[in-house]
Amino acid sequence: xxxxxxxxxxxxxxxxxxxxxxxxxxxxxxxxxxxxxxxxxxxxxxxxxxxxxxxxxxxxxxxxxxxxxxxxxxxxxxxxxxxxxxxxxxxxxxxxxxxxxxxxxxxxxxxxxxxxxxxxxxxxxxxxxxxxxxxxxxxxxxxxxxxxxxxxxxxxxxxxxxxxxxxxxxxxxxxxxxxxxxxxxxxxxxxxxxxxxxxxxxxxxxxxxxxxxxxxxxxxxxxxxxxxxxxxxxxxxxxxxxxxxxxxxxxxxxxx
Amino acid sequence: xxxxxxxxxxxxxxxxxxxxxxxxxxxxxxxxxxxxxxxxxxxxxxxxxxxxxxxxxxxxxxxxxxxxxxxxxxxxxxxxxxxxxxxxxxxxxxxxxxxxxxxxxxxxxxxxxxxxxxxxxxxxxxxxxxxxxxxxxxxxxxxxxxxxxxxxxxxxxxxxxxxxxxxxxxxxxxxxxxxxxxxxxxxxxxxxxxxxxxxxxxxxxxxxxxxxxxxx
Amino acid sequence: xxxxxxxxxxxxxxxxxxxxxxxxxxxxxxxxxxxxxxxxxxxxxxxxxxxxxxxxxxxxxxxxxxxxxxxxxxxxxxxxxxxxxxxxxxxxxxxxxxxxxxxxxxxxxxxxxxxxxxxxxxxxxxxxxxxxxxxxxxxxxxxxxxxxxxxxxxxxxxxxxxxxxxxxxxxxxxxxxxxxxxxxxxxxxxxxxxxxxxxxxxxxxxxxxxxx
Ligand SMILES: Nc1ncnc2c1ncn2[C@@H]1O[C@H](COP(=O)(O)OP(=O)(O)O)[C@@H](O)[C@H]1O
Ligand SMILES: [Mg+2]
Numbered sequence: 001x002x003x004x005x006x007x008x009x010x011x012x013x014x015x016x017x018x019x020x021x022x023x024x025x026x027x028x029x030x031x032x033x034x035x036x037x038x039x040x041x042x043x044x045x046x047x048x049x050x051x052x053x054x055x056x057x058x059x060x061x062x063x064x065x066x067x068x069x070x071x072x073x074x075x076x077x078x079x080x081x082x083x084x085x086x087x088x089x090x091x092x093x094x095x096x097x098x099x100x101x102x103x104x105x106x107x108x109x110x111x112x113x114x115x116x117x118x119x120x121x122x123x124x125x126x127x128x129x130x131x132x133x134x135x136x137x138x139x140x141x142x143x144x145x146x147x148x149x150x151x152x153x154x155x156x157x158x159x160x161x162x163x164x165x166x167x168x169x170x171x172x173x174x175x176x177x178x179x180x181x182x183x184x185x186x187x188x189x190x191x192x193x194x195x196x197x198x199x200x201x202x203x204x205x206x207x208x209x210x211x212x213x214x215x216x217x218x219x220x221x222x223x224x225x226x227x228x229x230x231x232x233x234x235x236x237x238x239x240x241x242x243x244x245x246x247x248x249x250x251x252x253x254x255x256x
Numbered sequence: 257x258x259x260x261x262x263x264x265x266x267x268x269x270x271x272x273x274x275x276x277x278x279x280x281x282x283x284x285x286x287x288x289x290x291x292x293x294x295x296x297x298x299x300x301x302x303x304x305x306x307x308x309x310x311x312x313x314x315x316x317x318x319x320x321x322x323x324x325x326x327x328x329x330x331x332x333x334x335x336x337x338x339x340x341x342x343x344x345x346x347x348x349x350x351x352x353x354x355x356x357x358x359x360x361x362x363x364x365x366x367x368x369x370x371x372x373x374x375x376x377x378x379x380x381x382x383x384x385x386x387x388x389x390x391x392x393x394x395x396x397x398x399x400x401x402x403x404x405x406x407x408x409x410x411x412x413x414x415x416x417x418x419x420x421x422x423x424x425x426x427x428x429x430x431x432x433x434x435x436x437x438x439x440x441x442x443x444x445x446x447x448x449x450x451x452x453x454x455x456x457x458x459x460x461x462x463x464x465x466x467x468x469x470x471x472x
Numbered sequence: 473x474x475x476x477x478x479x480x481x482x483x484x485x486x487x488x489x490x491x492x493x494x495x496x497x498x499x500x501x502x503x504x505x506x507x508x509x510x511x512x513x514x515x516x517x518x519x520x521x522x523x524x525x526x527x528x529x530x531x532x533x534x535x536x537x538x539x540x541x542x543x544x545x546x547x548x549x550x551x552x553x554x555x556x557x558x559x560x561x562x563x564x565x566x567x568x569x570x571x572x573x574x575x576x577x578x579x580x581x582x583x584x585x586x587x588x589x590x591x592x593x594x595x596x597x598x599x600x601x602x603x604x605x606x607x608x609x610x611x612x613x614x615x616x617x618x619x620x621x622x623x624x625x626x627x628x629x630x631x632x633x634x635x636x637x638x639x640x641x642x643x644x645x646x647x648x649x650x651x652x653x654x655x656x657x658x659x660x661x662x663x664x665x666x667x668x669x670x671x672x673x674x675x676x677x678x679x680x681x682x683x684x
Contacts, residue, residue, distance in 0.1 A: 058378055060374060060377060060378060083382060087380040087381075087382060088380075090377065090378055090379070090380040091380040093378075094378075095375075095378040097371060097374070097375060097378075099371050101369070101371040101372050101374065101375035102372075102375075103372055103375075103376075103389075103390055104372075104394070105393055105394050105397065114379075114381075114389055115376075115379035115380060115381055118381055118382075118385045118389070119379060119380040119381060160375075163379070164378075164379070167379060167380060314661070314665055314668075315657075315661050317664075317668070318622075318657075318660055318661035318664040318665050318668070319622075319657040319660055319661055320622040320623065320625040320636070320660055321622075322625045322626060322628070322636060323625060323636060323639075323653060323656050323657050323660060324657070326636070326639075326640070326643075326653045326656075327650065327653045327654065327657065330643065330649040330650075330653065331649050331650030331653050331654070332650070333649065334648065334649050334650045335650065412528075412529075412530040412531075413530070415530040415532045415533060416530075416532060416626070418532065418629070419629060426530070426532060426533065426536075429533075429536075430536065433536075433540065439536070439537075439540035439541045440537065440540075440541035440542070443533060443536050443537045443540070443541055444537065444541070446533060447525075447529040447533045447534075447537065450528065450529050450530055450533060451524070451525055451528040451529050454527075454528035454529070455524050455525075455528045458524070458527075458528065
């Protein structure tokens with residue numbers, strides 16, 4: 001998809017981000033720019049630092065150096081950041097985890113309503129109303145009163161997506177959302193994500209689903225060893241990988 | 257012989273049993289919330305707080321309940337803090353409860369998957385809310401069976417209040433026994449009364465354990 | 473400092489009650505644990521009932537039952553004897569449950585493998601499974617022994633001259649009702665905390681071994 005030449009505003013900007021654990025450099029000077037409404041897929045071998053990158057974007061991890069901007073809110077590594085700012089930053093970046101991480105002691109509706117009440121300050125009634133709309137949107141209106149353990153993995157992940165959307169984020173971050181799922185259940189999650197992309201949500205998706213990366217993403221990033229190895233239009237990278245390492249990785253994934 | 261002893265003396269023992277139950281309930285009611293506070297501060301990210309708490313808990317667990325009881329009832333009045341024998345027993349047992357249950361609850365809190373805590377942070381929830389709505393409800397739930405087991409032990413430990421003349425079951429049994437010289441039958445009846453509470457309570461604990469194991 | 477010296481003289485008696493009670497329990501717990509999983513239902517029920525009552529009735533009641541109950545009859549019994557007997561029988565019940573837990577932690581494969589080698593039930597138990605049960609029971613037993621050491625303070629109520637008894641004497645003689653008891657607490661803490669740490673590291677060490 002070619003973008004119009006008009007300047008689109010930037011939703012996420014990573015500027016020379018470095019993250020270390022001890023003396024192990026997990027993100028080595030990573031820069032990345034995501035425009036509003038863009039869908040970026042990140043692929044790469046395990047241990048490449050993909051999860052760490054996402055976790056840095058919403059500040060679950062603080063980088064050691066560099067700058068992270070989400071929806072106009074910039075955070076420099078090492079700078080003091082108040083709790084309020086942290087909350088504001090995380091609100092605009094919704095996150096979906098590989099292992100869903102629903103709250104098992106709360107029913108599905110409450111899973112989605114809780115943060116609306118505590119973070120957005122909505123009343124229980126308004127929050128529940130909104131939660132029902134979101135459940136409907138991910139096709140699970142009938143699950144409101146169930147507990148997560150009674151839902152399939154695919155349903156749980158769709159609930160997790162609804163939970164993140166409830167805070168009306170500007171961008172959505174997905175960390176291998178279908179990796180813990182049987183292929184069939186993965187499809188229903190991918191369908192929801194595809195819809196979200198069509199509605200214009202800005203998304204960063206770490207994934208091993210090459211079909212999804214190819215069909216849905218506007219931009220593909222290949223990460224290896226804590227750095228961006230190459231990036232560009234997915235079609236191009238899939239058909240003509242610029243690096244031997246990319247070629248090897250793609251072959252390994254496709255042969256699975 | 258025994259049966260007539262029992263028939264004659266059971267009302268005194270029953271009134272003692274009721275005191276035992278009340279003092280246990282009060283001790284648990286004060287001690288368990290205190291234990292939760294200790295558990296939270298033993299898990300605190302603040303190092304000093306964490307180490308001080310762990311130290312306090314170790315001392316609390318290392319000191320026999322009977323010694324705590326002597327300190328509260330006989331010792332505190334020397335610094336002008338005086339409680340009735342009932343409150344002394346409740347406070348002493350509450351302190352022991354706090355120390356032990358804090359370890360139990362800390363285990364429960366740590367059993368809550370870190371992914372859920374992370375999800376809550378990612379949703380913008382502040383630490384206090386995450387503790388209140390996600391970690392504590394689940395951590396306490398996991399801790400229920402061992403807490404029940406501990407409550408049974410504290411009920412038994414209430415018998416130590418005999419040493420401070422609280423008219424609970426053990427005191428009643430002993431004083432009745434010494435006035436009638438029917439120690440065996442009276443103490444035997446007291447033992448049966450304790451068992452009548454502790455044994456069913458242990459069964460319930462076992463059931464709660466199995467239920468919890470199924471749900472994990 | 474005079475207090476502390478007097479209190480310390482109670483340590484040997486505290487240890488004697490603890491060690492003697494624990495030893496009785498560690499031995500007596502074995503037949504009780506075996507009876508608890510006997511083939512004969514009657515034996516199982518009897519064992520279970522005995523265990524439940526021994527654990528369900530407070531130690532102080534057992535001590536008094538033995539000291540005053542039995543002691544007023546034909547036989548007389550010393551305070552020390554009553555305390556050791558009481559903690560001995562209570563420990564039998566707790567140790568039996570610890571052994572039972574250890575027994576269920578031994579993989580079925582161990583029974584099968586020894587059966588495949590042609591061993592009878594007796595040999596399987598005494599040569600293969602039994603020693604393993606004792607080994608996996610060590611951490612829980614250590615934790616129990618520490619609890620017993622603290623419970624041994626109850627022996628003071630019948631006049632055994634252990635730590636708390638000596639603290640109480642000091643309190644009465646000096647009419648200082650707080651410092652001697654605080655020293656007593658200190659002595660217990662100093663004895664139990666290192667033991668508890670040792671037991672915990674033993675526990676995690678063994679757990680790793682068994683998990684492998
Ligand atoms: N909390 C942590 N402490 C230490 N090392 C970590 C931590 N989290 C991740 N790592 C390391 O960082 C590297 C990148 O991890 P991750 O971002 O999860 O990779 P990916 O998601 O691409 O598989 C790995 O080598 C991993 O071991
Ligand atoms: Mg990852």
